[in-house]
Amino acid sequence: MIESFLYSVIISGTPLLFATLGEIITEKSGHLNLGVEGLMLLGAVGGFGIGFATSNPILAIFGGAFVGTLGALVYAFLTVSLRANQVVSGLALTIFGTGISSYVGTIFVGKKMPEVIIDFFKPFEIPLLSKIPFIGNILFNQDLFIYLSYIIAISLGVYLYNTRFGLNLIAVGENPSAADSTGINVTLYKYVHIAIGGALCGLGGAYLSIVEVPQWQDNITAGRGWIAIALVIFASWNPYKALYAAYIFGGLNIIGFRMQNLNFSQNLLDMLPYVVTIMVLVGSSIKKSKNNAPPKGLSIPYFREER
Amino acid sequence: MNQEVFVKMKNISKSFGTVKANNSVNFEVNKGEVHALLGENGAGKSTLMNMLSGFYKPDSGSIFIRGKEVKFSSPKDAINEKIGMIHQHYKLVDVQTAKENIILGQKGSLFVNSKKLSKNIYAVAKEYGLPINPDKKIYDMSIGEKQSVEILKVLYEGNDILIMDEPTAVLTPQETKKLFEIIRNMASKGCAIIIITHKLNEVMEVSDRVTILRKGQTITTVITKETSPELLTNLMVGKSVNLSIKRPEVEKSDEILKVENLFAKNQNGVKVLNDISFSLYGGEILGIAGVANSGQKEICEAIAGLYPIESGNIFYENDDIVGNTPGEIINKGISMSFIPEDRLGMGLVASMDMIDNYLLKEFHNQKSIFLDRNPILKTCNKMIDDLQIVTPGVNHPVKQLSGGNIQKVLIGREINTNPKILITAYAVRGLDIGSCHTIYDLINEQKEKGVAIMFIGEDLDILLQLCDSILVLSEGTVMGIVDARTTDKETIGHLMAGGLNIKEAY
Amino acid sequence: MFQMIKRAEISKKESALIRFSAIVLAFIFSGLFILLLGHNPVNVYISMFDGAFGSLYRLKETIIITIPLVITSIGIMIAFKMKFWNIGGEGQILMGAFGATVFALNMPELPKVALLSLMLISGFISGGLWALIPAIFKVKFGTNETIITLMLNYIAIKWITHLQYGPMRDPNALGFPKIANFSNNAILPSLFGVHIGWIFAVIIVIAISIFMKKSKWGYKISVIGESVDTARYAGININRVMLFSMFLSGGICGIAGMIEASAVNQTLNYSISAGYGFTAIITTWLSGLMPSIIIPVSLLFGGLVKGGNFIQTAFLIPKAAAQILQSMILFFAIGSEFFVKYKLKYKKRNNNSDNVKESV
Structure with missing residues (x-):
């Protein structure tokens, strides 16, 4: 019972994990992208569309990431090059993503993913690891897409904390002028990482439409993008911590469904992820410290020759 | 002496919008030389140096480095020519360690070899006599330590053209001395050092040559030994000026403000005001001296009712105003103006x-x-x-x-x-000499009217000339209140550094 | 290569021209998109316009959509002026509608004027209290308001859904999950063929314009929005102003909810806010936070929504096309701000400034 619940928690947490990682890497470059919901929807419709058209699972994944990247580049152009207000640009991106996905999505209403792709993302036991008692089955008897999320989370952690690029990225997000003075190409760093962030959000959406659901629904993300933005704070901008943050909320997402027969209003239980998000946000703003603070340059446009 | 010309800037012009910051400026620096770039605020010194360090692009003109013409379009290009700039407001990433700051933007293997890096940093630091702890986070550092990191950042990459923008602005006189030793040391090792400053005594003390800028134009370059502070002032301002600041003698009237045993903590629970006591009289200018962030801002804000106080009293004409709202305090006649670094923020x-x-x-x-x-x-x-x-x-x-x-x-x-009490913090920040004097005159006028004035300043020379007495802060503690007419810079410097406590001297 | 130059000043005419071209460009760009999907953009636009303004009946329908947009935009504008990113308009509308519904269903026999006044006050207070939640967190703990206001939207939706399926379900609706219809006394009357919500909207616009420009509180709100530090130094009680303004902001959105419940739906359901809370963010921003401009911009967007519904039936083009068009307008408008602030100069590499040519 518990094991099967936790097994589903990983699945339900995966879209959140991708999106949270995406937003972490975006915010680390100093950009608060409130368009996560829109990017996820773009990824969802991109992944589904390409999967549906080609029946190729790999192309479907790339499709989701690619469309997410395109959306993020629009945001990057507005906020990096044109120095637009990040809050409003992000909101615009969400409206855009929602619009596009439901426009294009009308073609797919009621359609299912091709069997080839559903088969490709069947759970798959990793030898040895899946034999670990209890957690082995939960973590290592999942689908390939989920394994991809593990790999990405860990690589992002290593990238951010142990490589030169990561170090430079942190500097760009904290103090772009300082980074600039050491010869770091601030604009390039911002563009690249906003784009990577968009790709990851796209993957989050694509996971929903290709694997988790796997048929087309309008507004398939149902607010997960916004929760991901809150999870970034919960995870204090740390890709490793994003793992458990995402799974906790993955659990909250399905708890209402699981407790259906407990004679308690499902609609009230469905509030849980949102209520807990608020609690988490308030909690993390009460105990602030230098090590889990947002990047100092967050949402401040940078312009070298400003006078 | 036939010296190698490291930097040559020819006919450089640069405008911001309608403002001509640099107008056909010429500038030359030799190897092994300490070259002062002197000029008033707004003369275009920082603009010129920002172009040399690749931060800005000149509208026209050419730059030659070691005889070769260069075109910089970003700081990276300047770094490639071994030019490093230490900005007035340090460009450091607070959440990173000294080590991480030093290797920012540098090429090298994907992963960083931490131990080897520390060793290399120690080696460079030792060579130039700079104190350093590579693993300390910037936010835990004092101003002096931060400056060391800035200098190491530049030296570590093997740069040999160093630009320092107002490096002594935030240092105590003692720290300044140490810095000058390091600068001379670097010059003797073959670096070319450019110091941007508007302080004449420092120009005389450390530089070999001086180039004077005025209103965006080069006035001349002179050899330091062959000039005098008076001559430099005239070149800098463009007319002969009397640099001395008036200090009208006014009979001190009643005690208007009395601060008693004031304690305060900041949001992180760190003590920022530690048992502050002093009195302020009508017709008096009380200067407040101290290195940056010694509690100046907190004192101002506490009096204005903007900073939460742990304990202590503030008496305004015998009324305790602790707990009054800022609006009530303003209506009582206590006026505070605080000029932040970006001037407009508050x-x-x-x-x-x-x-x-x-x-x-x-x-x-x-x-x-x-x-x-x-x-x-x-x-x-x-x-x-x-x-x-x-x-x-x-x-x-x-x-x-x-x-x-x-x-x-x-x-x-x-x-x-x-107002009955006028609190001004950094009132002359970023102003040219003429404007500074207008402000001093305004303040003196108020003094003559019998207003009690608190003057928080950065420049000790000005505090010494303008104020009647000076309260020296160090880490939120009053180190002493001294008579501005009889004391000297060294004494105040000692107090600022937290040296001997002579609270009773006044 | 291009060089950016900060403009010292820009004439009103020039900046209006830039903003107008942005909207035109948005239409052109969206047109390309529509073309890509196999429709003729010119036809689509014409029918959208026709659907929104083509007849007196359609115009009235468009105005009915415009009313909540105007009111919600005004509410959001107050928060935005303070740089308080209230994106919880949806939730505040819903809770306002809920507050009104409580009275509508429990005191259906009250005289019309009394009942409607009670509903209006209750709607205002409910929306205001809902908006006060993020404000309290922000004031007390410095919690970021953006996500909280958004989460509160979802919570409000779930709450109304819960009521609709549970405690407030109408037993007479033959098993259909809906809340009972309002009594006649709880329904706003009409004037000139449109429910009198439009009068409310006009009054709110005028009152809030005066409030923002002339009153002490309006002044304080502007100062806080420009610089919190300055506001503190001027002795403004920032927390109090913030709490008050958010209550006002949410309350006004709540009035929009009351109007929608009373006049349009004549009952309460979870989709009553119909996306107005989000669309109002765009209209507020596009109007440059100026109350008087909010009316024409809202009318444009009301037309887009109505026109979007129309093309869905006429062309079988999903109404999401209107949403895309809205976001395009927003994208271009945000982008155009840059050209209001900066000039681009074309400059050849390695050349002197004499050869600089101006372009825009």
Whole structure:
């Protein structure tokens, strides 16, 4: 019972994990992208569309990431090059993503993913690891897409904390002028990482439409993008911590469904992820410290020759 | 002596919007030389050096480094030519360690070899006599330590052309001495060092040659040994000026403000004010000295009712005002103007016009829920005439005025409310000598009227000339209150550094 | 290569021209998109316009959509002026509608004027209290308001859904999950063929314009929005102003909810806010936070929504096309701000400034 619940928690947490990682890497470059919901929807419709058209699972994944990247580049152009207000640009991106996905999505209403792709993302036991008692089955008897999320989370952690690029990225997000003075190409760093962030959000959406659901629904993300933005704070901008943050909320997402027969209003239980998000946000703003603070340059446009 | 020319800047021009910051400037620095770039605030020194370090692009003109013409389009290009700049406001990433800051932007293997890096940093630090702890986070560092990191950042990459923008602005006199030793040391090892400054004594002390800029143009380059502070001043200002600041003798009147055993902690629970006690009399200017962030801001804010106090009393004409709202305190006649580093952040609203900025203090007096702007219109027009503020009109956003005029608006407003106590912090930040003197005159006028004045300043020379007594802060503690007429810079420097406590000397 | 130059000043005409071209460009760009999907953009636009303004009946329908947009935009504008990013308009509308519904269903026999007044006050207070939640967190703990206001939207939706399926379900609706219809006394009357919500909207616009420009509180709100530090130094009680303004902001959105419940739906359901809370964010921003401009911009967007519904039936083009068009307008408008602030100069590499040519 518990094991099967936790097994589903990983699945339900995966879209959140991708999106949270995406937003972490975006915010680390100093950009608060409130368009996560829109990017996820773009990824969802991109992944589904390409999967549906080609029946190729790999192309479907790339499709989701690619469309997410395109959306993020629009945001990057507005906020990096044109120095637009990040809050409003992000909101615009969400409206855009929602619009596009439901426009294009009308073609797919009621359609299912091709069997080839559903088969490709069947759970798959990793030898040895899946034999670990209890957690082995939960973590290592999942689908390939989920394994991809593990790999990405860990690589992002290593990238951010142990490589030169990561170090430079942190500097760009904290103090772009300082980074600039050491010869770091601030604009390039911002563009690249906003784009990577968009790709990851796209993957989050694509996971929903290709694997988790796997048929087309309008507004398939149902607010997960916004929760991901809150999870970034919960995870204090740390890709490793994003793992458990995402799974906790993955659990909250399905708890209402699981407790259906407990004679308690499902609609009230469905509030849980949102209520807990608020609690988490308030909690993390009460105990602030230098090590889990947002990047100092967050949402401040940078312009070298400003006078 | 046939010396190698490291830097040559020819006919450099640069405009920002309609302002010509540099107009056909010429500038040359040799190997092994300490070259001072002297000029008033706004003369174009920083602009020129920002072009040499690749931060800005010149509109026209050419730059030669070691005889070769270069075109910089980003700091990276300048770094490739071994040019490093230490900005006045340190460009360091607070959450990173010294080590991480030093290798930012540098090429190398994907992963960083931490141990080897520390070893290399120690080696460079030792060579130049710089103290360093590579694993300390910047936010835990003192100003001196931060400066060491900045210098190491530049040296570690093997740069041999160093630009330092006002490096002594935030240092105590003792720290300044140490820095000059390091600078001489670097020069003797073959570096070319450019120091941007407006302090004449430092030019005389450390430089080999001086280039003077005025209003965006090169005036001349002279050999330091063959010149004098008087001559340099005249070149810098363009006319012979009397640099001395008046200190009118005014009979001290009653004690207007009395601060007793004030304690305060910041948000992180760190003590920022530690048992502060002092008195302020009418007709007196009390200077507050101390390295940056020693509690100056907190004292101002505590008196103005803006900073939470742990314990202690603040008596204004025998009333304890602790716990009063800021509005009540303003209405009592305590006026505070704090000029932050970016000038506009506090005290004024950049995008609003003069009237609405005047309202910031005035609206407390208006009883109706609707605001009456008509009387203020007159006051503002009068202020423009009285203080000779250059502006297209009272309805013009203040951000479009020049620095000196913005500060006149700010201080003019404070004075116009006829305060009993005037607190000014960094009132002359970023102003040229002429504007500085206008502000000093305004303050002295108030003193003669019997207003009690607190003057928080950065430049010890000015504090010593303008104030009657000086309160020296170190880490939120009063190290002493000294008579400005009899004390000297060294004494104050010692106190600022937290040296011997001579609280009883006054 | 291009060089950016900060403009010292820009004439009203020039900046209006830039903003107008942005909207035109948005239409052109979206047109390309529509073309890509196999429709003729010119036809689509014409029918959208026709669907929104083509007849007196359609115009009335468009105005009915415009009313909540105007009111919600005004509410959001107050928060935005303070740089308080209230994106919880949806939730505040819903809770306002809920507050009104409580009275509508429990006191259906009250005289019309009394009942409607009670509903209006209750709607205002409910929306205001809902908006006060993020404000309290922000004031007390410095919690970021953006996500909280958004989460509160979802919570409000779930709450109304819960009521609709549970405690407030109408037993007479034959098992259909809906809340009972309002009594006649709880329904707003009409004037000139449109429910009198439009009068409310006009009054709110005028009152809030005066409030923002002339009153002490309006002034304080602007100062806080420009610089919190300055506001603190001027002795403004920032927390109090913030709490008050958010209550006002949410309350006004709540009035929109009351109007929608009373006049349009004549009952309460979870989709009553119909996306107005989000669309109002765009209209507020596009109107440059100026109350008087909010009316024409809202009318444009009301037309887009109505026109979007129309093309869905006429062309079988999903109404999401209107949403895309809205976001395009927003994208271009945000982008155009840059050209209001900066000029681009074309400059050849390695050349002197004499050869600089101006372009825009």
